Amino acid sequence: MAAGRAVGCFGLTEPDFGSNPAGMRTSARRDGDDWILNCTKMWITNGSIADAAVVWAQTDGGIRGFVVPADTPGFSAPEIERKMSLRASVTSELVLDDVRLPASAVLPNAKGLRGPLTALSEARFGIAFGAIGAARDCLETAIEYAQSRAVFDKPLSAYQLTQAKIADMAVELGKGHLLAYHLGRITDRGEITPEQISTGKLNNVREAIAIARECRTILGANGITLEYPVIRHANNLESVLTYEGTSEMHQLTIGKALTGQAAFR
Secondary structure, eight states: OTTSSSOEEEEOOBTTBSSOGGGOOOEEEEETTEEEEEEEEEEEETTTTOSEEEEEEEETTEEEEEEEETTSTTEEOOBOOOOSSSTTSOEEEEEEEEEEEOGGGEEEEEETTHHHHHHHHHHHHHHHHHHHHHHHHHHHHHHHHHHHOEETTEEGGGSHHHHHHHHHHHHHHHHHHHHHHHHHHHHHTTOOOHHHHHHHHHHHHHHHHHHHHHHHHHHGGGGGSTTSSHHHHHHHHHHHTTTTSOHHHHHHHHHHHHHSOOOOO
């Protein structure tokens, strides 16, 4: 996977446990030197095309990670269909029915939730940049469209309301860029914290989806067609608002850092 010769997937989320992975029902029990895994994971990117899955499970010694080859008996990954968002992404369930794995399948240095949450922090950090990239594409498209679209014998961009929308979006886009760059510099220094990453993910996705929706209004009816990228970005950002930590969970993460009180339960 590291060399790009195999596709992997990350099996943490379950049908009833997304924001609360510590409550996962996936079980891994010893059988001699082997492990027997049973579970259903949900919303797993690349699940049905993966060569191997990293699956997190409850053991007698706490949560551990297991590498599960896709051709292991008892493993299946039915694809989730009829999505209206992230349609270019393969999303699947993972079903493990008495999957037998050797002792070597256990990730040796990943114990508890630190391993999977560290991986999620890396993904959330990238989202802070990706969301702003989507917003930038929307805004550039809307400006170009407003300059070429004539309304009452003058360009749409010549109206004060349109310029106010564009100016406000540009301000929020610029702030999002600066936040992402700042987090990047902190990361380069090795000083980034989960709360800072939550700030980037929460703010930039929230602002990006607001920009996409506002740009759609500038494009009018054309904004709902795939001739322009705006509605595609808006639909995808609806998913980004939820995955890798919902907005509410990031709010609570930031709130805990500021008040010292955990409000997750």
